[in-house]
Amino acid sequence: MKIGIDVKANRLYSPQLVGLISTIDPKGKPNVATFAWITSVSSNPEMIAVCLAPKRYTYECIANNKEFVINLPAVDIIDEVWFCGKHSGRDIDKFKETGLTPLDSIKVKPPRIKECAVHLECKLANTFEVGDHIIVIGEVVAKSCDENAIVDGVLDVQKVKPLLHAGGSKFVVARDVVDVK
Numbered sequence: 001m002k003i004g005i006d007v008k009a010n011r012l013y014s015p016q017l018v019g020l021i022s023t024i025d026p027k028g029k030p031n032v033a034t035f036a037w038i039t040s041v042s043s044n045p046e047m048i049a050v051c052l053a054p055k056r057y058t059y060e061c062i063a064n065n066k067e068f069v070i071n072l073p074a075v076d077i078i079d080e081v082w083f084c085g086k087h088s089g090r091d092i093d094k095f096k097e098t099g100l101t102p103l104d105s106i107k108v109k110p111p112r113i114k115e116c117a118v119h120l121e122c123k124l125a126n127t128f129e130v131g132d133h134i135i136v137i138g139e140v141v142a143k144s145c146d147e148n149a150i151v152d153g154v155l156d157v158q159k160v161k162p163l164l165h166a167g168g169s170k171f172v173v174a175r176d177v178v179d180v181k
């Protein structure tokens, strides 16, 4: 067994499901960025936590407008996912640069992303500073997904092919389902 490994804990505990988070900036322009440190934290009410470095423009946008949308991307838009994780909305319009299509949301101002299979519209509920990141907790106020994305109450990964982040430029594509029944 290896001990004292020179690899960050977040890389050892991976891969982690990737989300594209859409927001509205203080001037009203939509922004989108890539995040992998995302997890559900409550089922009633439904709440999700996202860990953001405070310098992300996404954080500034959420602090200002208090709303965001978590969109679930698939492997077919991996280039757009990478681009949105490598450029800041402070400098460019990532919707224009990537060609991702903004769709009006049901309950919040930031847009959903048409090319994504699932959309979770969130209102900011709380923030906590932890180490070098800020945990942003959102209450899910509306949910939508592609017609065939959910089968028997779970995501059909063979259809959706969601992306997980292993670290650096490496991703994993979820395709197999194991049913213990």
Ligand SMILES: Cc1cc2nc3c(=O)[nH]c(=O)nc-3n(C[C@H](O)[C@H](O)[C@H](O)COP(=O)(O)O)c2cc1C
Residues within 6 Å of the ligand: 018, 031, 032, 033, 034, 035, 036, 037, 038, 051, 052, 053, 055, 056, 057, 058, 059, 081, 082, 084, 085, 086, 087, 088, 089, 090, 165
């Ligand atoms: C696959 C991937 C996952 C990422 N996950 C996170 C994350 O969980 N938290 C974070 O603060 N930044 C994360 N980033 C970095 C941001 O996406 C990146 O800094 C981006 O440019 C921020 O854009 P913004 O300034 O428009 O918010 C990730 C980047 C990639 C490529």
